[in-house]
Amino acid sequence: MAALIRWALFLGAVALAAGWWITRPERVDAAALAGLTPDLALGERTFVAAGCASCHVAPETSGGDGQPVLSGGQRFASEFGTFIAPNISSHPEHGIGAWSDEEIVTAVMKGVSPGGAHYYPAFPYTAYAKAAPAEILSLAAYLRTLPASDVPSLPHEVGFPFNIRRSVGGWKWLFTDEGWAVEGDLSPDAAAGRYLAEALGHCGECHTPRNPLGGLDISRWLQGAPNPSGRGRIPGIDPGSLTWSEADIAYYLETGFTPDFDTAGGSMVAVIDKTAQLTPDDRAAIAAYLKAVPPKVE
Amino acid sequence: MQRITLSAVTVGLCIAVAAGGYADSHSATDPAVKARHGHMQLYAFNLGVLGAMAKGEMEFDADRATAAAANLHAVARLDETGYWPEGTSSDAMEGSRALPAIWEKMDDFEAKQQGLIEAAATMEGAAGSLDGIRANIGAVGGACGACHKPYRQSDD
Numbered sequence: 001m002a003a004l005i006r007w008a009l010f011l012g013a014v015a016l017a018a019g020w021w022i023t024r025p026e027r028v029d030a031a032a033l034a035g036l037t038p039d040l041a042l043g044e045r046t047f048v049a050a051g052c053a054s055c056h057v058a059p060e061t062s063g064g065d066g067q068p069v070l071s072g073g074q075r076f077a078s079e080f081g082t083f084i085a086p087n088i089s090s091h092p093e094h095g096i097g098a099w100s101d102e103e104i105v106t107a108v109m110k111g112v113s114p115g116g117a118h119y120y121p122a123f124p125y126t127a128y129a130k131a132a133p134a135e136i137l138s139l140a141a142y143l144r145t146l147p148a149s150d151v152p153s154l155p156h157e158v159g160f161p162f163n164i165r166r167s168v169g170g171w172k173w174l175f176t177d178e179g180w181a182v183e184g185d186l187s188p189d190a191a192a193g194r195y196l197a198e199a200l201g202h203c204g205e206c207h208t209p210r211n212p213l214g215g216l217d218i219s220r221w222l223q224g225a226p227n228p229s230g231r232g233r234i235p236g237i238d239p240g241s242l243t244w245s246e247a248d249i250a251y252y253l254e255t256g257f258t259p260d261f262d263t264a265g266g267s268m269v270a271v272i273d274k275t276a277q278l279t280p281d282d283r284a285a286i287a288a289y290l291k292a293v294p295p296k297v298e
Numbered sequence: 299m300q301r302i303t304l305s306a307v308t309v310g311l312c313i314a315v316a317a318g319g320y321a322d323s324h325s326a327t328d329p330a331v332k333a334r335h336g337h338m339q340l341y342a343f344n345l346g347v348l349g350a351m352a353k354g355e356m357e358f359d360a361d362r363a364t365a366a367a368a369n370l371h372a373v374a375r376l377d378e379t380g381y382w383p384e385g386t387s388s389d390a391m392e393g394s395r396a397l398p399a400i401w402e403k404m405d406d407f408e409a410k411q412q413g414l415i416e417a418a419a420t421m422e423g424a425a426g427s428l429d430g431i432r433a434n435i436g437a438v439g440g441a442c443g444a445c446h447k448p449y450r451q452s453d454d
Binding site: 224227231232233234235236241247251255256257260261262263264265266267268269270272276 | 338341342343345346349353388389395397435436439440442443444445446447449450451452453454
């Protein structure tokens with residue numbers, strides 16, 4: 001009997017240790033970053049392609065003209081509660097002006113705060129984890145050139161148990177996959193598009209349906225999803241759902257016009273603000289990638 | 299004068315055609331919702347001319363382009379009294395994608411309409427050249443998007 005209890009205690013401790021290990025916050029390797037040189041122009045392009053401003057500018061500002069002020073405040077409703085984008089301007093106290101390169105890159109690619117807490121996946125770091133560290137390092141340098149704002153970040157409106165950040169570690173363990181969602185041999189164009197769409201543009205965050213735990217269902221990649229706003233749906237953009245030509249897709253990403261000259265609406269408008277600033281080659285690459293996605297079969 | 303009559307006739311014809319087409323493909327039966335859809339279809343029809351020229355899919359023709367831009371401007375200025383009765387939001391009925399936010403922020407909604415009127419006026423002045431179309435079509439699309447972003451429900 002005593003032996004049995006000892007075994008149970010031992011197994012319990014192993015489970016706890018495993019849980020503790022699974023949920024531990026990971027950081028990027030500071031030494032690996034030290035060998036890289038930031039490039040501001042690359043950082044700006046990464047910032048645009050990754051759509052950081054879409055979520056981090058103040059509500060009801062477009063961030064269109066001039067330098068974006070990343071003061072935060074936009075609200076993101078989900079089944080788990082409402083998340084509020086924080087201030088990530090260059091302000092040393094209210095923003096991230098005092099953060100080191102390693103701290104910024106760890107936040108963006110690992111979803112871990114300087115203090116070692118997990119961020120919620122409303123911040124799409126599971127996509128950014130696939131990016132090249134040199135680009136995110138350059139992005140960090142670019143962020144420091146943007147204006148400071150002293151608007152304080154607001155706490156999220158999330159109830160128990162989702163307010164326990166450690167539990168996000170388990171979520172990450174289940175759903176962070178640094179491999180590509182679309183695998184196999186892609187043309188050079190489609191491969192460039194995959195990087196822009198999967199690692200930076202995080203198209204899957206809106207266009208891919210989620211499982212009950214809020215993880216993306218990779219087997220239905222880009223096949224359309226309920227709108228997190230609770231009204232309507234986000235359309236599928238896999239080749240089974242979207243039959244537009246590559247040229248039409250690229251034109252939509254430039255101007256918002258569909259082939260029959262309807263115009264984009266909803267949360268896609270902010271995405272097109274960004275893709276419009278990419279090069280024609282980049283937009284063509286994203287279009288080539290969308291054609292390489294496994295099509296939805298009815 | 300003749301231009302005005304002509305565009306008025308085109309507008310009338312297009313409304314008839316577009317409303318007919320829409321009635322087939324959409325479930326909306328409320329007359330105001332049908333009128334809204336027809337109105338949007340008119341934008342798309344005339345933008346289609348300008349857009350196809352901008353994309354190089356249709357040969358540039360200054361008269362055709364200017365007429366399309368004049369129509370766009372004329373449609374944008376139509377008086378919308380009666381277009382937005384209570385109870386015709388996406389929450390209230392099938393076939394409507396008009397978000398309830400429209401009724402909460404009618405002033406802003408009308409300001410967005412004004413934005414399209416201005417963009418269409420500029421396009422009307424510029425559509426005599428292909429470069430003029432190319433330089434202004436983005437602003438027209440931007441004006442459409444500015445309203446579709448907060449006020450139109452996304453759907454499959």
